[in-house]
Amino acid sequence: MPFQIYSDRLMRMQPKTVREQVTNQIRDDLLSGRFEAGSMLREIELASRFGVSRGPVRDAFIQLSNEGYLAYQANRGVTVRRPPNPDDRRFITSVRKQIETHVILKGTPHLTDNSLKNVESALDRLKVACDEGKATTIALRDVEFHESILVACGGDDMLGAWRQLCSRMLLTYTRHQDYAHTYREHFEIFTPLSNKDAQSTVEAIVANIQ
Amino acid sequence: MPFQIYSDRLMRMQPKTVREQVTNQIRDDLLSGRFEAGSMLREIELASRFGVSRGPVRDAFIQLSNEGYLAYQANRGVTVRRPPNPDDRRFITSVRKQIETHVILKGTPHLTDNSLKNVESALDRLKVACDEGKATTIALRDVEFHESILVACGGDDMLGAWRQLCSRMLLTYTRHQDYAHTYREHFEIFTPLSNKDAQSTVEAIVANIQ
DNA sequence: ATACCGTACAATGTTAACAATTAACACCAA
DNA sequence: TTGGTGTTAATTGTTAACATTGTACGGTAT
Missing domain, CATH: 1.20.120.530 (GntR ligand-binding domain-like)
Structure with missing residues (x-):
């Protein structure tokens, strides 16, 4: 049976890994409009907010970039993407x-x-x-x-x-x-x-x- | 101006980061059929093949999972996805x-x-x-x-x-x-x-x- | 004043060690 | 034999230190 990447979120189960928790949390924050469109997100800031290291936050940034929420620039971090016209x-x-x-x-x-x-x-x-x-x-x-x-x-x-x-x-x-x-x-x-x-x-x- | 995530690949420039190089290489290998559909990819194996640490390989796995090439399972790694029917x-x-x-x-x-x-x-x-x-x-x-x-x-x-x-x-x-x-x-x-x-x-x- | 250059700082990129989880296997008991 | 249990090895998850990159700022020469 094929595996669902976001099954934890979908079934409202406790996410297994820190990465999943961080990703879900940031995604929810983005959807709640907590982060302004165009603003930059800092690994260190979010890591300390969640009380984890930069690793899982980095992973979350990569994933959310691929999901379309964030825009990624090498050596410069991520910004919040704007909604479509x-x-x-x-x-x-x-x-x-x-x-x-x-x-x-x-x-x-x-x-x-x-x-x-x-x-x-x-x-x-x-x-x-x-x-x-x-x-x-x-x-x-x-x-x-x-x-x-x-x-x-x-x-x-x-x-x-x-x-x-x-x-x-x-x-x-x-x-x-x-x-x-x-x-x-x-x-x-x-x-x-x-x-x-x-x-x-x-x-x-x-x-x-x- | 909006930023293109894969511009390095698109413009055939030398990728800036190790992560980008690894991602591009694995993607090319996938498209060349080097990895069998359904088989598992090991972080350690690929890391040592490319002569880098597991970090960038992990990043590449996350990205390629989101691009649809790989299927990701928490604590179990990634497998090569099968083509659509x-x-x-x-x-x-x-x-x-x-x-x-x-x-x-x-x-x-x-x-x-x-x-x-x-x-x-x-x-x-x-x-x-x-x-x-x-x-x-x-x-x-x-x-x-x-x-x-x-x-x-x-x-x-x-x-x-x-x-x-x-x-x-x-x-x-x-x-x-x-x-x-x-x-x-x-x-x-x-x-x-x-x-x-x-x-x-x-x-x-x-x-x-x- | 302005343009240029170098330095310092702050952020991301990478690494390697350590922790946690999984799966396989041997072992034992019913 | 079978079913369960504990151990072990392999793999992924996480962390923190270190390396590199990019930006901002201030000094200097023109």
């Missing part, structure tokens, strides 16, 4: 829809109870976030829900590209103020999925992504 | 066409002489590879040519996702035996591009990607 944003959304559609159509027949359970718990976490009403957390859970579907449908080959696209989008996450509606929309994705109704799932997903 | 392959090709089309249509008007020169030298290197007739090198130069176009057209926001898609495709690069034809096809992409004829460039690109 509206034109690219529209295009990225279109590609995202295609990828999710492709993976769902292909993977729905092979869904297992276990993988569906992971999707369901992702939905639960989204609900908790919506109840709390904290926008940045909702954004995170939103993406994680979609990610859990891709994983459940065996879309490992697409996951990397999909994450690249989503990471940039997340930096300008905007949604209805109506958080209950946000949850309902995703619930209406899960329902047909759990019935292995690929066509309806795709329709709900395409309507959701915008 | 035909179904996914077709889909990936379709998305690749869309991305390149989008970036070219948007970026052609803003092309500079300098950026065009980078594309031209990428084309030159492809020609050298075609003359030599070594398939793996041609595959590499082929992708680098397309990448240089994306960079020239300012497609930084798409580059990460595009690379994710291409990296997997490269693991099963197959092309005409007629290497001269391969070069000519790419020459016919460059010509309209250098004239800032976006429409013809896109047509040539779409015909080329398969």
Whole structure:
């Protein structure tokens, strides 16, 4: 069975290594807007903040650069990347829809109870976030829900590209103020999925992504 | 001006850091099929082969995992990923066409002489590879040519996702035996591009990607 | 005043030692 | 035989010291 790089984050398990914890923490901070776009991140500063050495922080910088959040310059460190412009944003959304559609159509027949359970718990976490009403957390859970579907449908080959696209989008996450509606929309994705109704799932997903 | 992570590889400059050299070397080896799909790569082994410490090799593993070549498991190291199945392959090709089309249509008007020169030298290197007739090198130069176009057209926001898609495709690069034809096809992409004829460039690109 | 150069400092890059984890194997008991 | 357990070797994870690079600042000559 293929291995999921971010399974710890996705399944909300305690990350095994310091590197994973640091990476997750910095990613969350980036999505929460704690770091200003264009600003530089210092290895030493973050290392001391987390109480670890520079090694894992370096690893996290490399990974987050590849995920699209940070820009890396040799001997000069990393800077926070800016969100995409509206034109690219529209295009990225279109590609995202295609990828999710492709993976769902292909993977729905092979869904297992276990993988569906992971999707369901992702939905639960989204609900908790919506109840709390904290926008940045909702954004995170939103993406994680979609990610859990891709994983459940065996879309490992697409996951990397999909994450690249989503990471940039997340930096300008905007949604209805109506958080209950946000949850309902995703619930209406899960329902047909759990019935292995690929066509309806795709329709709900395409309507959701915008 | 945004920074290009792989510019050293793209411009065929001497990589500045050991990490970049190691990353490039391992990537080339992967594309040459030196490492069998599914096999494990050992930090110590590669470090001693390159005559460096494990640090840069670790960094390279993280990066190549994020690029889609390797699969990473905590405390267990990395394995070489398998190429995508035909179904996914077709889909990936379709998305690749869309991305390149989008970036070219948007970026052609803003092309500079300098950026065009980078594309031209990428084309030159492809020609050298075609003359030599070594398939793996041609595959590499082929992708680098397309990448240089994306960079020239300012497609930084798409580059990460595009690379994710291409990296997997490269693991099963197959092309005409007629290497001269391969070069000519790419020459016919460059010509309209250098004239800032976006429409013809896109047509040539779409015909080329398969 | 301005341009140039050299020095000092602060940051990243690299290394090697040490810690923690994993997997394999031998061993023992039921 | 089988199932579990402890040991051991191999590998990755982490750290801290050291090396190198890049930037900023101040002095000097023009």
